Amino acid sequence: MSARAVVTGIGVVAPSGIGADAHWRTVLAGTRRTGPLTLFDPSGYPTRHGGEVPGFDAAGYADNRRLVQTDRWTHLGFAATRLALADAGLPERAPDPYGYAVALASSSGGNLFGQRELQRLWGGSSRTVGAYQSIAWFYAASVGQLSIHHQFKGPCGVLVAEAAGGLDSLAHAARAIRRGTPVVIAGATECPLSPYALACQLRSGMLSDVADPERAYRPFDAAASGYLPAEGGAVFVVEELAHALARGARVYGEVAGWGSTHDAVHTGPDTAGDPVQYARAMRLALDRAGVPAEAVDVVLPDALGVARYDRSEAVALRAVFGDRSPPVTTQKPLTGRAHQGGSALDVATALLAFAHDTLPASAGPDEVADGCELDFLRGHRRPRTRVALVGARGFDGFNSALVLRGAAPVRGVHG
Missing domain, CATH: 3.40.47.10 (Thiolase/Chalcone synthase)
Structure with missing residues (x-):
């Protein structure tokens, strides 16, 4: 194995x-x-x-x-x-x-x-x-x-x-x-x-x-x-x-699957990322993890905050999950967008959520934009399957997704 x-x-x-x-x-x-x-x-x-x-x-x-x-x-x-x-x-x-x-x-x-x-x-x-x-x-x-x-x-x-x-x-x-x-x-x-x-x-x-x-x-x-x-x-x-x-180490969770694709398109004033390639990266990650879409507990999206990119991301998520989207949560409005550091921070949030047995509420949106209708997590709740999908897109066509399988919560963890 x-x-x-x-x-x-x-x-x-x-x-x-x-x-x-x-x-x-x-x-x-x-x-x-x-x-x-x-x-x-x-x-x-x-x-x-x-x-x-x-x-x-x-x-x-x-x-x-x-x-x-x-x-x-x-x-x-x-x-x-x-x-x-x-x-x-x-x-x-x-x-x-x-x-x-x-x-x-x-x-x-x-x-x-x-x-x-x-x-x-x-x-x-x-x-x-x-x-x-x-x-x-x-x-x-x-x-x-x-x-x-x-x-x-x-x-x-x-x-x-x-x-x-x-x-x-x-x-x-x-x-x-x-x-x-x-x-x-x-x-x-x-x-x-x-x-x-x-x-x-x-x-x-x-x-x-x-x-x-x-x-x-x-x-x-x-x-x-x-x-x-x-x-x-x-x-x-x-x-x-x-x-x-x-060595008796505490385990937060497993890097269970990943996927990366590329749009092959330069980012410009009229581009919004290719939702087809972004969705493909998510499916690759789920397939490699052996996780069906319906088993995902929570999604942490790229959440760029640019209207056309947000709509494109919502299209990609609906293509993967259909009408039964898992809860979506983003904390980027709290911190700003730290580029590569921001997607890594999303991974930390997901792993800490499982460690604390709490999926955190999303920091917005207050009024969902047209085309961005997703199941945003409005309050803290307990995990169900302990599986998170983290998505990220980079300018000039990069798309990546990571599937994390959280370990059981352990007493004495942070906080």
Whole structure:
């Protein structure tokens, strides 16, 4: 029988809070954590709000030498990985280096670091960049730094699929485990909050410019106006089941199935993603998990907050589930959209929901938009089958879906 990939550690560093406890409390309370951007002055931009990690002190998770060499996006990865390892009861340094691997996702690398260096290049008298520019800005920097620091020398890599990559990283971890690597660090963090990064996102025309952060990001709502950018995400310890049981580890759930497809269409002002290919990714994930559509307990969607994309996602979900859609819940309005980190954060939410035996109510919509009629979860409820489907789409055609089979709730879990 193929090796089974289970999650034994969760590390969250997101606008919802630092640590799984803080994230879960925010989700249950339905508290919005988006607000004015403070990492730089956004006054000259139409979008001035987003999701930032509250009270984050990178010095608590890495030494000064590594902090100087890397970007805030990697600092968030340092923190999330340490939290995940501690949660899993694993040491900071691998006892068997080649039995541990790192497979994270990234959209754009070290934006704040790169912004500072490019400003020095074009605006400073020296016309130079620092020695660490090529390292810190590189989209694989977090994987490399974590592999070096923790001595994880198994098959490491980085997944690049915009928001879909957070799910792809867990699928890649499960494949690595089936090929013989017992422990893989997976997930994603992001920090797309710099003048350059915000300008790139504004070019898409999909950012919300609503001044009230409480009403700015409203997926599937009649008042949907786009998304708010966010930093952070989640990192997981994904482990081979027998390896986890042998050391007495707590298991949150199993990465049971996955699917990825591609539209082969550039994202533009008139595109909305291909619901046929998105639905195909979901069906692939369900088929690989051996789970019929009617057995899904809850769906955590991409929830972009752009009207045409929301309608397209609803079409895909109806194609998979028909008229008997499972409950749909999204917490992205609480945190903002953290690209690859956002889909990883959805995985954390699903696993914590099963651990707490509670499916959390959806953070909207208040008024369901035409074409987005789904069974949105309006109140907390207990799981039925303990199976979650997480969906994510990345710009320029990426579609991914992940099926999680939750373990039984265990006393003493977070919160």
